[in-house]
Amino acid sequence: MIELEGLTKRYGDKVAVNNLTCTVRPGIVTGFLGPNGAGKSTTMRMILGLDRPTAGDVRIDGKHYDQLKDPLTYIGALLEAKAWHPGRSARNHLLCLAQSNGIPDSRVREVLDAVGLTSVARKKTKGFSMGMGQRLGIAGALLGDPRILMFDEPVNGLDPEGIHWIRNMMKSLAAQGRTVFVSSHLMSEMALTADHLVVIGQGRLLADTSMPEFIARNSRAYVRIRTPQRERLLDVLQQAGITAVQNGNGTLEVDGGKSEQIGELAARHQVVLHELSPQQASLEEAFMQLTAESVEYHAHAEAPPQAQAPARAQQQQWGADWRRS
Template sequence: MIEASGLTKRYGDRLAVDQLTFAVRPGQVTGFLGPNGAGKSTTMRMILGLDAPTAGTVTIDGKPLAAMAHPMREVGALLDAKAIHGGRSAYHHLLCLAQTNNLPKGRVAEVLELVGLSEVARKRSKGFSLGMGQRLGIAAALLGDPKVLMFDEPVNGLDPEGILWIRNLMKGLAGEGRTVFVSSHLMSEMENTADHLIVIGQGRLISDCTVQEFIDRNSALKVRVRTNDPAKLAELAGSAGGRAEPGEGGALLVSGLDLTRIGDLAFDNGIRIHELSPLQASLEQAFMELTKDSVEFHATVPMAQGASRDGKVEAGS
């Protein structure tokens, strides 16, 4: 388990991480989310002892990484897949790590097979694609067969098959009772992979809950309704405290009312219902809603020539 208590990091006048307290528990995949500049990489570096906290503590299974006699047997991490000597082959890169960390030589071939790099094991890593580099970094993280694994953007550069592979790998590792901590900007992938989420913004903890709890807390329930009289149902929904807006295929999207209330309104007023189904918000939608005030950089969408900011085409264009 990873435990942070009051974890803080200041760089001069900038507070990168502010009083973070959380726990990453074994047996589940924990996603670590936040906008750019939120402090995710700094936090992961402090967990690994690469940066010293200004205040607070962080431990792995009750002790800091620096106090471990054989750290690669306890913790495996992928923070930067490019941190490889390009002149070395994949095999010799891993062999060097194994020898300097007192790990058995035979483990090198095992992890190369596991990540699918056996056929290119003797090739220099400088010729590797981004996806191959990611696989090699994951192999290095797994080399010591550790109980705790940390991955920063592990699916970068991977093709769909590779993404499915790393997803199943992380779930399998968690299923073995290991602690798996994953930072990613790919919300769809986190929705498919993570069991629990830790979300930070501007260095502060803003959510610590399961994926489903996160979505439920940070998105409004909408109900898709298809009916023979959408105008009348929309009026009734508004009178009952809800809000109806047009959806695809002539359907209504109703918010502020649950399915039972909408069904009762339709029945009591003689309106026939053809479809009544809840719309599940995505993790991405919930994340954007929660972190909208924590985004460090805001970009504007470029407009087509002749278009005004409200999307209409200006006269004379």
């Protein structure tokens, strides 16, 4: 278990993490979400003792990281994909980690096989692709067979097979009763992997809840209806006290989860339905809704060349007018 209590980190005037309190529990995959600059990486670094908190506390199974004897046997982490010497082989990199934490050499062979790097175990890591680097980083996290695992963007550089593998591996580790804490910007992947979410924005906690509750609280649920008897159905719904909104594409929308009631009403009044489908926002849509006010870096699309040209001409005319004045 990872416990954060009032965790705060300042860099001069910049507050990277602001009074963050939450608990990452065993037995589930906890997703760690937030916009760029939200403080996710800083939080993970403080958990591992790489950065010292300005205020607050963080404990790993009740202890600070620097109190852990052989820490790789308590917590394994992937924070940077290429945190190794490029002149070392994958096997030697893991052997060094194993010897520093009292882990038997036989475990190196096991994790290399688990991540699919046995065939390149003796090759120097400087020739590794990004995906191979991710696999080696994951092998390092698994090396001590820890009860707690922490991954920052674990699917970067992986092919579809690799993404499927890491997703199932994290679920399997959580099913064994381990604590799994994973940060990612890939919302579609997080939706398939995480059971619980911790969401931060500008260093502050925005949500600490289950995946279904997070989506339900931060999105709109409605029923979409298509029918060739639209006016007839509108009358039927109105008589039943149900408000339907006509959409521009010929469909009707009813807020809330009333699909069964609508279907029964339509059948009772012999209204033909071509579509009756409950709609729920995706994790990405709910995340965007919640964090809209917390995004620090906004991108703005450039105006197309044909739109820029009149603007430049206008600016040149203003310049000529100013010089004449």
